[in-house]
Structures are given as structure tokens and as C-alpha cells.
Amino acid sequence: MQDGAIRAARLEIQRRAETGHLWEALFTTLGRGAAAILYQAGVRAGTDTFAFVQATWKPRDDAELVRALGEYFRSAGLGDCRDLRIERDAIRVRAVVREAFEVSHHDESRPGPSCHFLRGLLCGFAERTLGASNLVCEETACQTAGGEACAFSAHPLLG
Amino acid sequence: MPQASAVDIRHELEALLDGVIRSTECHAIAIARTDGLVVAHRGASGLDPRIVAAVAATIVGAAEVVAQQLGQGEIEEVTIRCTQGRIIAVNAGREAVVIALYGKSENLGLAFLTLGRVAGEIGTLLDRA
Numbered sequence: 001m002q003d004g005a006i007r008a009a010r011l012e013i014q015r016r017a018e019t020g021h022l023w024e025a026l027f028t029t030l031g032r033g034a035a036a037i038l039y040q041a042g043v044r045a046g047t048d049t050f051a052f053v054q055a056t057w058k059p060r061d062d063a064e065l066v067r068a069l070g071e072y073f074r075s076a077g078l079g080d081c082r083d084l085r086i087e088r089d090a091i092r093v094r095a096v097v098r099e100a101f102e103v104s105h106h107d108e109s110r111p112g113p114s115c116h117f118l119r120g121l122l123c124g125f126a127e128r129t130l131g132a133s134n135l136v137c138e139e140t141a142c143q144t145a146g147g148e149a150c151a152f153s154a155h156p157l158l159g
Numbered sequence: 160m161p162q163a164s165a166v167d168i169r170h171e172l173e174a175l176l177d178g179v180i181r182s183t184e185c186h187a188i189a190i191a192r193t194d195g196l197v198v199a200h201r202g203a204s205g206l207d208p209r210i211v212a213a214v215a216a217t218i219v220g221a222a223e224v225v226a227q228q229l230g231q232g233e234i235e236e237v238t239i240r241c242t243q244g245r246i247i248a249v250n251a252g253r254e255a256v257v258i259a260l261y262g263k264s265e266n267l268g269l270a271f272l273t274l275g276r277v278a279g280e281i282g283t284l285l286d287r288a
Contacts, residue, residue, distance in 0.1 A: 031227075033220020036195025036213040043209070116194060134209070136196045157169070157198065 023105040035116040042120020049121060050128035062086045065129065077101055078118065082149070086129060091156055093126035098149040106144040113139035115150050126154035168288050169199060175277050175284075176201040179259065183270050186244070188259040190251060190281055191215040198255060198285070215258035219248050236271065249274050252282020 026034035049072065053059070057068035066084045073081040079100035086093055097118065106114040113119075116139075123137035137154040141147040176188045180201055187202030191212030200208040222237045239246040245261040247270060257278045261270055 029221065029224060030217055031220035031224040032193050033195075033217035033223075035193070036191075036216035036220070039195045040209070040213045134197070157196075 019101070020105045023102070024107065027107065038116035039120040039123075042117040042122075043124040043127075044120075045117070046121040046124020046126070047128055048124075050125050062088075069125070073097070078121070079103075079150075088130060091130055091132055091135070093122065093129065093154040095122055095152045096149045097152070098143070100143065100150045103143045103150065112145075113142040113150070114144045115139050115142060115152075118150070119152060122152045123154050132156070165288065168284055171284055172199040172281060173201060175280055179273055179277055183273050184262055184265045185270070186260045186262065187211070188257065189215060191256050191258065193220070193254055193256060203260065211258060215248050215256045218258075219250065219256045222248075236274070238267070245270075247271070247274060249278045250282075251278040252285055255281060255285050257281060 023034075023038075026037060030037065049069075053065065053068045053072050057064065057071070059065040059068045066086065069084055070081045073079055079097040081095055081097050083096035084093070085095075097115075100115045100118055102115040102117055119137040119139050123135055126137065127133060127135050134157055135154050136157050137152055139150060139152055141149070141151040143150055172190060176190070176199060179185050179188050185202065187200070187206055189200035189202075189208055189211045190198040192198060193216050195213040195216040197208045197212035200211065218237055218239070219234070222234045226232060226234045234250070237248040242263075244263055245265060245267060246258065247261065247267070248256055248258045251257045257274060259270070259274055261267070
């Protein structure tokens, strides 16, 4: 392995370890309240992600936007976003993500879905994409619960 | 029993929140899921309901950790006394939290009583959703 590749691998391992410590500390001190903080952070990141993807890839339609987001997910180490559907009529965005980064931070003692930051990110992204406000995003399946991938649905509140 | 529609449930939840504001000196009230998603809100403009919901979930979550670590059992409510007013958060079923803002002079006994009753009804409603 080249020196550059080794350095990159070390940095990636360090980054993931640090994120893991942060996630663990949040849940240790705030209990299930940590999910709310991670979700809020995700919503803001999702808004920024939309702007970054628009500025970088300049997608001309939804199909290009979907491809661009997939590339962004991979390059940012967020996961493998294989299936993203933008359903404008239903005011809904669905996504299927494999190897979502939060899955690796999951603690078995915490039941339920684990990808709170990604839920928020997809919510913020969906709001900007659809021009909607007050959407919520739920994780309908999670790899930590034995699923093949994590599935998300962003939609209007109680809708 | 047929499942109630999301719109029906939202209306019922908002009616419950309106009732709290009418019957006590509550300035603002919100229902949040324990993961911080806002479910319904009423009251003071200028507050971001999404932030209020996240704060509610966070303080109740943190209080649960404190209660557990100190061996004090389950939390019944969280009260924060501030120079400008009072903040009360209570669990509403297993998956939701109600947070309410009151003035400094509010009769907290009445507030606890009302919030406790309404939180139970909210929990039941959300179970139907």
C-alpha cells in the first residue's frame, strides 16, 4: 500500500473512531434524547448537502439529483445510497442506504433504529428538494435490526 | 375499530393542546416524539417548534438517565424554574413527550394535574396513529 493510501486509511479509521466516541457519549449522557440532537444536526446538514450537491453537480432534473446525492453519500462516507425516490406528488422522499455510517456506531443495548443523523439529513434534503417545510423523516428499516439496508421515508407530519 | 386518519388524530391532538392553553396559563405547548420529531404544537409565535420538540426530547432523555443512574426510578415530570417562567415536560405514553411553558405566577399544581391528564390522552391517541 502506498504511503498516501496508508495515511488516508489511518485518517478514515481515526475519523470513524472519533465519531463513534461522540455518538456513545451523547447516548450515555442524554439517553434517548441524543436522538433528537443528532436528528437536528442532520436536518441542518441536509440543507447544506442540498446546496452543496446543487453547486457541485449542477443536476438538471431529479434523476441527476439522485445520482449526485448517491455520489455525495459515497464520497462523504455516509453510506451507499442505492435507491432514492423523489415523489413530488406525494410530497415524499424515500431512500435505501446500505452500510450507513451510523450502523457501525450502534450499541446493542439501544433498541430501535439507529440512524438519527441520516434521518435528519434526508429530512433537510427532502425539504429543500420538494420546497416543503415541516417534513419528518422516519427510519422504517435498519441494518442494526437485521435488515439488508436502512430505509428512510421523509414526508409531512402525521402523513 | 377502524384506524383513525392522520388528519383526525392531528386535530384531536391540537384540540387537547388548545384545552391546556384555555384551562391554565400555559403560553406554549408542544408534543414531541422521544426522538425529537415535532408532532403538534400550539402557542407562542416566534418559537421554532422543531427546536422546542428537540429540546423536550433531550431534557426528558437526560432526566431519565439521571434518574436511572441515581436509582430514583421512572421520571414523572421535569420542571425548570427560570427567572421569566416555568417549563414543564412530561412523558406522553412510551414514545412522546409534552413540553409546556408557563408564567412565573402559574399555579403549578393545576398545571401538573392538567398536563398529566392530557399527556395520558395524547399517549393513547398516538398509539392509535
